Amino acid sequence: MTTRAKLTVYSALATALAALCLTPLLTTKGWLTHAFLVVAAVAAVGAGLRRTPFYRWTVPAGQLLALFVLLLIGFASSAAVFGGLVPGPESVRLLGRVLGQGLHDVRDYAIPAPPSAGLRLILVGAVGLIAVVVDAVAVTYRRSALAGLPLLALYSVGNGLAGDQGNWLWFAAAAAGYLVLLFAEGQDRISRWGRIFRGADRGEGGGGVGALGQNGRQIGVLALALALLLPAFLPRWGDGLLHAGSGTSAGGRGPGAVSSLDPLITLTGAIPRPRNIELFSYRSDNPDADSIYLRTGSLDAFDGTSWKRGSVATVPFTGTFPAPEGLGSVDLAAGQLKTDVRIGPQLDDAWLPMPYPAVGATLRDNSAWQLDPVTSSLLPAREKAIKGLSYSVTALDVRPTATSLRTAPPAPDRIRDQYLTVPRDLPPMVRDTALRITARAKTGYDKAVALRDWFTGPDFTYDATTRTDSGSDAMKDFLERRRGFCVHFASTMAVMARILGVPARVALGFTPGNTKGNNVYSVTDAMYHAWPELYFEGYGWLRFEPTPTRGVQPDYSDPVSAPATRPTSQPTVQPQASAPVQLPSAHPDCDAKLRRTGDCGDRPESAGGAAEESWLLSGKVLTGLVTAALLLALLLTPMVWRTLLRRRRLGAGGRRRPGGPGPVRLTDAQVLAAWDELIDSAWDLGIPPDDSRTPRATARRIAETAELDETATAAAGRVALATERVLYARSAEVDEPLAADVRTARNGLRAHAGRRGRVRAVLLPASSAQLRWRISEALLTARLAVGGVVSRAVGTVTGPVRRLAARRRDRPRKGGGAES
Incomplete structure (x- = not known):
């Protein structure tokens, strides 16, 4: 291997090892595979361009272009042309939207953050940029020592953001990669002094170049060991560069700031791989406590990429909530539900789970929470404000009927202006499908029920291993494949409801818990859920359940329901036989309610892992990459x-x-x-x-x-x-x-x-025609050789038969000659 090839490999290795310090930033590690593929591709492009007679500055320029194309393929492939293999103009716009969402996530989410597409784009793109810089400095311009600066920047940012979740192993890996890069260039520089003799030393100074190289390696290893071990024996003078700040959290939030871990991102990160661990428990004397949804918040703005909060304004929480939006003074047979909640140690950063609509809450410290008055959600004002918390919530028990919802008056203009907005670039398939499914429905309520029945019917399958984003492209893919999980069902039904003139938003939280006895219910991470909330004047925001085999249908969603004394715990639409119903586990905690909702079945870990981040590992993209690699290899064969x-x-x-x-x-x-x-x-x-x-x-x-x-x-x-x-x-x-x-x-x-x-x-090169001639001659020779082998094999098999036939033909002639 030439020196330049070694430097190319070692620079890519150094970047990949330094990128390991970013692993604590997200809850999953699958994005590292994508980052490593990008680093390898950047190195390969650089190696190829350095063999051309172009100027040196064209090498990093070509690598940046290749990085941009890889990001388009990885994060905007749904907008590509020619079967999704070639990025098009729409891919660039989609990549911009994903990047914008990622920048929004960086500002709002705590670490470790769930693996949203925007955050993965930022991390993979950052590692790719560092790979380009390191390769350009160390290989193209032969300044390996300066390559330590971008590597140090990558390590400092990653370790600084990780805070207490950092690990000394990341420093050891990054330093080892940098030392290997320095050794490779140093060996090349020393070899230019002349022939390296590795025999016995002559005299005191006979170590020569070989001894110098050996001493250099020893010094590098010793420096790395001292850097790792010496801090353990030195006093601490503060957190320094990587852990700077006083009185602030690792995420950079000061006292009183809102720690906004978006529940949608948390949900999409937790659903594919539930660990079935208890997050919290609640106690309620209500006879239908096992049908209560505990809502953490709602998202009311959809920009075509994801759902988010329409307004980020919050106010200090004083213990009470504003009047529920749209709830009139008519007789709703509404009582009150009191729920006592105890948060376990596994849930340390989240919005507060509560029944909806809540009217009051008793917390240990109200100042630790901020109220979103639009959605009646409580957001943590301090890091880990929810960890180990015990609190009580009082909510209204709203029970409308199908008849009352059919005759509900139109929503006011203020509600319609805010909750009927859909993106202009929404795929036409979404609008056409909504109009077709609800063609016979006359009222807003009947349209909502028609959509719910269609989603829970036999055409759709619950599948937690599908893509986790909720944008317009994912919505189109969901309607085409008819497979998805709660985020896809809730998001698509909410958008369709808006198209049909019914105000809608997406709520997030947890399905009803599993009974533990004595009116206590347990909620696990397998119960993360999303559902649409539709607005009906006089009754406010009401829950509908479009996800098959998940959750509990509210009593008012039955088109023929009568006034009920209490909501029923049985779903009005039974799960379809064609839907994949998860089998309950044999654990004794898997009770009848759990079997009904399908939340107690253990999902295979491998399936969740496969669905984590599809990026470059999807079949379509891999096919495109393999095809492109084969075409590139064919084009480069003459060279x-x-x-x-x-x-x-x-x-x-x-x-x-x-x-x-x-x-x-x-x-x-x-x-x-x-x-x-x-x-x-x-x-x-x-x-x-x-x-x-x-x-x-x-x-x-x-x-x-x-x-x-x-x-x-x-x-x-x-x-x-x-x-x-x-x-x-x-x-x-x-x-x-x-x-x-x-x-x-x-x-x-x-x-x-x-x-x-x-x-x-x-x-x-024109002389490469000789290669074609040689291949043609080789094929002709091989064909003749195979023909000869086949002829000999046929002759060996048919020879005895032909000889026997010849003897039989000759025998009568010989007999006739003897008689004559």
């Missing part, structure tokens, strides 16, 4: 074959090869190899060979056609004379290093060809 052939003819790496320089006499094969290389070099640069001429006449023709200078003409002439001695003299003795003459003549040819000719000679 690679020609380069290897030249190296074999002229020699490389200090080893003697045909035509290579050396102090000993050249063989006939070496001289002829040098002549062949001169002919092919002229061919590549626009002068085709002429086999009718002698070597001396051919050299004169090349020199005149290319207008070579005296030095190049003389070099070509020496190669031609040496070739004639080999071909025509009785004994040829050639001592000249013909490889240097071939290179001199080739440089003269390159100067005459111009930039376009030189590029064509490198990428598409």
Whole structure:
């Protein structure tokens, strides 16, 4: 391996090892695979561009372009053209939206954050940019020592954001990668001083270059060991650069700031891989406590990429909530539900789970929470404000009927203006499908029920292993494949309801808990859920359940429901037989309610892992990458074959090869190899060979056609004379290093060809036609050989039969001759 190839590999390795410090930033690690693929691709593009005659600055430019294309393929493939394999103009706009969402997530989410598409784009893109910079500095411009600066920046940012979740192993890995990079360049620099002798030392200073290299490696390892071990024995003078700040959290939030861990991102990160651990428990004397949804918040703005809060304004919480939006003074048979909640140690950063609509809450410290007055959600004002919290919530028990919802008056303009907005670039399929499904529905309530029935019918399948985003493209994919989990069902139904004129938003929280006895219910991470809330004037925001095999249908969603004394715990729409219902586990805690909602089945860990982040590992993208790699390999085959052939003819790496320089006499094969290389070099640069001429006449023709200078003409002439001695003299003795003459003549040819000719000679050398001829000859030889083998095999099998038949034909003739 050449020094430049080693530096390319080691620079990519150093970047990949430094990127490990970013692993604590997200709750999953699958994005690292994508980052490593990007680093490898950037290194490969750089290695290829450095073999071209372009300027050095074009190498990092080409790498940046390749990085941009990879990000388009990875995060905007749904907008690509030609079957999703080639990014198009819409892909750039979609990538911009994903990046914008990622920047929003960086501002709002605590660490470790769930793996949203925006955050993964930022991390993968940042690692790719560092890979470009490190490769350019260390390999293209041969300044490996300066490559430590971008590596240090990557480590400092990652470790600084990780805070207490950082690990000394990340520093060891990053430092080891940097040292390997320095050793590779140092070995190359030392080798230029001369031959390295590794024999016994002579005298006191006989260590020589070999000892210097060995001492350098020892010093590097010793420095790394001291950097890791010395801080353990030194006193601490504060948190320093990587853990700066006083009185603030690791996430950079000061006292009183809102720690907004978006429940949608938490939900999409937890659903594919539930661990079935208890997050909290609640106690309620209500006979239908196992049908209560505990809502953490709602998202009312949809921009085509994701759902989010329409307003981020919050006010200090005083213990009470504003009047529920849209709730009238009509008789709703509404009582009150009192719920006591105890948060477990596994839930340390979240919005407060509560029944809806809440009217009051008793908390240990109201100042630790901020109220969103629009959605009646409580957001933590301090980090880990919810951890170990016990509190009580009082909520209204609203029980409308189907008849009352059908006759509900239209929503006021204020509600319609805010909750009927849909993106302009919404796929037409969403609107067309909503109108088709609800063609026979007359009222807003009937349209909502029609949508609910369609989603919970046999056409849809609950599948937690699908893509986790909730944008317009994911919505279109969901409607085409008819597979998804609660986020897809809730988001799509809410958008369709808005299209049909019914105000809607997406609520998030937890499905009803599992009974533990004595009116206590347990809520696990497998119960994360999303559902649409639809607005009906006089009754406010009401829950609908479109996700099949999940949750509990509210009593008012039955189109023929009558006034109920209490909500029923049985779903009005039974799960369809075609939907994949998870089997309950054999654990005794899996009760009847759990079997009904399907929340107690253990989902395979491998399935969740596969659904974590589809990015470059999806089948469509992998097919595109493999196809592109094969096409690229096919296009580069002439260049690679020609380069290897030249190296074999002229020699490389200090080893003697045909035509290579050396102090000993050249063989006939070496001289002829040098002549062949001169002919092919002229061919590549626009002068085709002429086999009718002698070597001396051919050299004169090349020199005149290319207008070579005296030095190049003389070099070509020496190669031609040496070739004639080999071909025509009785004994040829050639001592000249013909490889240097071939290179001199080739440089003269390159100067005459111009930039376009030189590029064509490198990428598409004309002499590579010989490769096609050789392949054709090899195929013909193989075909003849296979034909011969087949003929012999057929002859071996049919020979005895033919001989037997011939003897039978000859036997009557011999008998007839004897009788005569």
